[in-house]
Amino acid sequence: MRILIESLLIFHLSQQKYSVHESDVLILVFKRVFFIFKYNIVYDLFGARAMAVEFKYEVVERIAVLSESSKGWTKELNLISWNDREAKYDIREWSPDGTKMGKGITLSDEETHVLKKALEGRDI
Numbered sequence: 001m002r003i004l005i006e007s008l009l010i011f012h013l014s015q016q017k018y019s020v021h022e023s024d025v026l027i028l029v030f031k032r033v034f035f036i037f038k039y040n041i042v043y044d045l046f047g048a049r050a051m052a053v054e055f056k057y058e059v060v061e062r063i064a065v066l067s068e069s070s071k072g073w074t075k076e077l078n079l080i081s082w083n084d085r086e087a088k089y090d091i092r093e094w095s096p097d098g099t100k101m102g103k104g105i106t107l108s109d110e111e112t113h114v115l116k117k118a119l120e121g122r123d124i
Contacts, residue, residue: 060087072096082106 061079068074073093080090089112092104107115 055083057082058087063089066091069093073102080106 058081059078060081063077066075066077073095075093078090079087081087089107090104093102
């Protein structure tokens with residue numbers, strides 16, 4: 001997709017006479033379009049995030065509950081498959097009924113291994 005967008009940009013710039021400033025603006029627009037396609041994000045005309053494209057997840061294994069807030073949300077370490085891909089380690093907050101999630105971090109096996117080694121050397 002990126003190659004296609006870059007090719008379109010180069011073709012468009014070669015067919016027109018733009019000032020340096022106008023060319024910079026076009027490059028920024030094309031980079032923004034690539035970002036939107038790459039991360040499946042939809043923006044409105046003013047650049048505000050309008051909505052996220054649907055995604056699918058499956059909790060393959062619940063490994064541990066790390067903490068619980070006063071409102072019942074739990075911070076969990078789970079193995080999650082995102083969009084039918086290989087499951088990865090995931091740390092994030094979940095609502096009490098498990099239907100809503102907060103922002104979190106997803107780690108590959110390699111990243112989890114590095115984190116584990118880093119924590120082993122600490123006095124916790």
